[in-house]
Amino acid sequence: MSDVAIVVVGASLGGVGALQELTAGFNISIPAAFFVVQHIGRHRSLLPALLNQCSVLPAVHAYDGQPFRSNYIYVAPPDHHLCLTPHLIRLSRGPRENFARPAIDPLFRSAACCHGARVIGVLLTGRLSDGAAGLHEIRARGGLAIVQSPMEAACPDMPINALRHAGADHVLPLAAMPGLIARLAQGVISANEPSPSTEGEEHG
Numbered sequence: 001m002s003d004v005a006i007v008v009v010g011a012s013l014g015g016v017g018a019l020q021e022l023t024a025g026f027n028i029s030i031p032a033a034f035f036v037v038q039h040i041g042r043h044r045s046l047l048p049a050l051l052n053q054c055s056v057l058p059a060v061h062a063y064d065g066q067p068f069r070s071n072y073i074y075v076a077p078p079d080h081h082l083c084l085t086p087h088l089i090r091l092s093r094g095p096r097e098n099f100a101r102p103a104i105d106p107l108f109r110s111a112a113c114c115h116g117a118r119v120i121g122v123l124l125t126g127r128l129s130d131g132a133a134g135l136h137e138i139r140a141r142g143g144l145a146i147v148q149s150p151m152e153a154a155c156p157d158m159p160i161n162a163l164r165h166a167g168a169d170h171v172l173p174l175a176a177m178p179g180l181i182a183r184l185a186q187g188v189i190s191a192n193e194p195s196p197s198t199e200g201e202e203h204g
Helices: 015-024 047-052 104-118 132-140 157-165 174-192
Strands: 005-011 032-038 059-061 073-075 081-084 089-092 119-123 144-148 170-172
Touching: 005 015, 005 104, 005 132, 005 174, 015 032, 015 047, 015 174, 032 047, 032 081, 032 104, 047 059, 047 073, 081 104, 104 119, 104 132, 104 174, 119 132, 119 157, 119 174, 132 144, 132 157, 144 157, 144 174, 170 174
Parallel strands: 005 032, 005 119, 032 073, 059 073, 119 144, 144 170
Antiparallel strands: 081 089
16 A cells, blocks of 8 residues: 555544544545544444435445455454554554543554554544644654644634644644645655656566
């Protein structure tokens, strides 16, 4: 999956509406695979169906061992952390983090570890501080961090704590995010393409 950006999105309180608005702006020209954690606990989740009402990209609940591909939105299922390997999705019922399972930090951390500079982390509205540590890890490994403007967020705790502890490359309202993500994703892919001077080199 070196030819796509990895866009990881986390949200909590107020997140369903925010995610609907965000994904409504996505289109198939964005060279990225999308992964979403919304705090839902063990409750039945209708989030993929709700996103499918808004977005042209298909949204599905992820399953363990699932290969991922560009132009899909993979949603963490109830009571499972969603993590990434280089080519597959892994689900686990590991300990709760930040009082949540699924939690945002496991997704962000695993994406940063496996995909480095190809990761774009997006943190939206929510209580407490889930996602802050994960965004810090994304930035530490060369990825980019986007945080919803706290002034706009239904619950500003997570954006504020992320800015305080991790910082961000971009802080902006939801309406501006899809266009930015499209530009950043294209830039990520261009930056990670082999240069003409190295494509033909042999490695012993």
